[in-house]
Amino acid sequence: MEQSRAASRLRIVLGHLGSPSALNIVGHPTSGTVSSASFHPQQFQYSLDNNVLTLEQRKFYEENGYLVIKNLVSDADIQRFRNEFEKICRKEVKPLGLTVMRDVAILKSEYAHSEKTVTKVQDFQEDKELFRYCTLPEILNYVECFTGPNIMAMHTMLINKPPDAGKKTSRHPLHQDLHYFPFRPSNLIVCAWTAMEPIDRNNGCLVVLPGTHRGSLKPHDYPKWEGGVNKMFHGIQDYEENTARVHLVMEKGDTVFFHPLLIHGSGRNKTQGFRKAISCHFASADCHYINVKGTSQENIEKEVAGLANKLYGLADSVDLKDIWMFRARLVKGERTSL
Numbered sequence: 001m002e003q004s005r006a007a008s009r010l011r012i013v014l015g016h017l018g019s020p021s022a023l024n025i026v027g028h029p030t031s032g033t034v035s036s037a038s039f040h041p042q043q044f045q046y047s048l049d050n051n052v053l054t055l056e057q058r059k060f061y062e063e064n065g066y067l068v069i070k071n072l073v074s075d076a077d078i079q080r081f082r083n084e085f086e087k088i089c090r091k092e093v094k095p096l097g098l099t100v101m102r103d104v105a106i107l108k109s110e111y112a113h114s115e116k117t118v119t120k121v122q123d124f125q126e127d128k129e130l131f132r133y134c135t136l137p138e139i140l141n142y143v144e145c146f147t148g149p150n151i152m153a154m155h156t157m158l159i160n161k162p163p164d165a166g167k168k169t170s171r172h173p174l175h176q177d178l179h180y181f182p183f184r185p186s187n188l189i190v191c192a193w194t195a196m197e198p199i200d201r202n203n204g205c206l207v208v209l210p211g212t213h214r215g216s217l218k219p220h221d222y223p224k225w226e227g228g229v230n231k232m233f234h235g236i237q238d239y240e241e242n243t244a245r246v247h248l249v250m251e252k253g254d255t256v257f258f259h260p261l262l263i264h265g266s267g268r269n270k271t272q273g274f275r276k277a278i279s280c281h282f283a284s285a286d287c288h289y290i291n292v293k294g295t296s297q298e299n300i301e302k303e304v305a306g307l308a309n310k311l312y313g314l315a316d317s318v319d320l321k322d323i324w325m326f327r328a329r330l331v332k333g334e335r336t337s338l
C-alpha cells in the first residue's frame, strides 16, 4: 500500500517523462509537495510506472539491468515447449521461417536428426506451441513494465546448449543483444529468458555484468577462440576485465528479464545433458526502426543480408528492417509503428 502510494506520487513527479502510463494517475491524488531528497526521478529511466514491480524490484532493474522472477512459468507449460522442440528436432513439424542451428563443433557429426544435433532454434513465431511462451499473461505482465502496453514479440529462441565437445564452442561470448536489433529506443526493449530446467555454472548458466545497461552499445565481432565460434556469435572485444561477473543460477520456470544493453553471455556446458532455455525479445510497438549503415552494427547487418541471400535468394542489399517487420508479431495492444 505504502509502495503504491509512493508510486502514484512518483507518477506525478515524473509526469514530464511523457510515457502514457506516467500520465495515467491512479490512486490517491496528493496535494503535498514531494521532497526531492526522497525521490530521484533520474533513477527511473529503464522501467515504467506500474503496479506490478515492487519499488525494490524496480530499483534493482534500474541499477543492474536485469531482474529474476522465481517460478514464473509452470512445469506444464515447460513440458509443452519441450515436447514441441523434440518434434521439431525429429522433423515431425517444420514451422515456417524457423532457423535451426547446430553447434560448430558437431556440424560434421553423424547423429541422426534428434535434439542432440540442434543447438538453438530461432524465429518460432509461426509455431503455435512455442509461440505460446510469448503470449503467457505471467510473462507479458512483467514485459509491460518495460515496454508499455503495445507489445511486439521481435525475436524468439529456444536454446539447447549441447555438452561441450571439448573445444569450448558451447560458450556464448559476452555481448549486448542490441547489436542485433535495428530498432530503438533501447529502454523500451526487454528480453525474457526462462530456464526450462535447473541451470547453474555446470551446464552453462547466463553470466551478466550488472549495471552495464547504463553504458552504450559497444562494437562487436567474432572472438578469437582457438576451438571455433558459432555463426553470428559476436562478442564485445574490449570489455572491462575487472567488471564483476554474476552467474545467474536458476531453477526450472525462473525467468530473467533483462535490458538489451546488458552485457551477458553463457559458459561452457560441462555436463552430458542439453541445457534448455526459451526466450523472447519484446519491444514496444511504438519503437522505430533505424538505419545501421555507418554504425558498429553494420557488420552484423551485412552478415544477415549475406545469409538471406544464400538461403532465400534475397538481394544482398535487402534492408534488415523488412526482415524484422515481417517476423515481428503483436502480442498485446496495438501495432503502432514496428
Ligand SMILES: CC(C)CC(=O)SCCNC(=O)CCNC(=O)[C@H](O)C(C)(C)COP(=O)(O)OP(=O)(O)OC[C@H]1O[C@@H](n2cnc3c(N)ncnc32)[C@H](O)[C@@H]1OP(=O)(O)O
Binding pocket: 099, 100, 101, 102, 103, 104, 107, 122, 155, 177, 180, 229, 230, 231, 232, 233, 234, 307
Ligand atoms: C539477440 C540474439 C539475436 C543473439 C543471437 O542469437 S546471436 C546468434 C545468432 N545466430 C544466428 O542467427 C545464426 C543463424 N544461423 C543460421 O542461420 C543457420 O544455422 C546457418 C548458420 C545458416 C546454417 O544453416 P543450415 O541450414 O544448417 O545450413 P548448412 O548446414 O548448409 O550450413 C551452411 C554453412 O554454414 C556453416 N555453419 C552451419 N552452422 C554453423 C555454425 N553453428 N557455426 C559456423 N558455421 C556454421 C556450414 O558449415 C556451412 O558452411 P559452408 O559449407 O557453406 O562453408
Ligand SMILES: Nc1ncnc2c1ncn2[C@@H]1O[C@H](COP(=O)(O)OP(=O)(O)OP(=O)(O)O)[C@@H](O)[C@H]1O
Binding pocket: 171, 172, 173, 174, 201, 207, 247, 265, 266, 267, 268, 269
Ligand atoms: N576472461 C574472459 N575473457 C573473455 N570472455 C570471457 C572471460 N571469462 C568469461 N568470458 C565469457 O563469459 C562467458 C561465461 O563465462 P564463465 O566463466 O561462466 O564460463 P566458462 O569459462 O565456460 O566456465 P567456468 O568458468 O565455469 O569454468 C564465457 O562463455 C565467455 O564467453
Ligand SMILES: O=C(O)CCC(=O)C(=O)O
Binding pocket: 157, 159, 161, 172, 177, 206, 264, 265, 266, 277
Ligand atoms: O546461452 C544462452 O542461453 C543465452 C544466449 C544469448 O544470450 C543469446 O542468444 O542472445
Ligand SMILES: [Fe+2]
Binding pocket: 175, 176, 177, 264
Ligand atoms: Fe544474448
Ligand SMILES: [Mg+2]
Binding pocket: none
Ligand atoms: Mg570461466
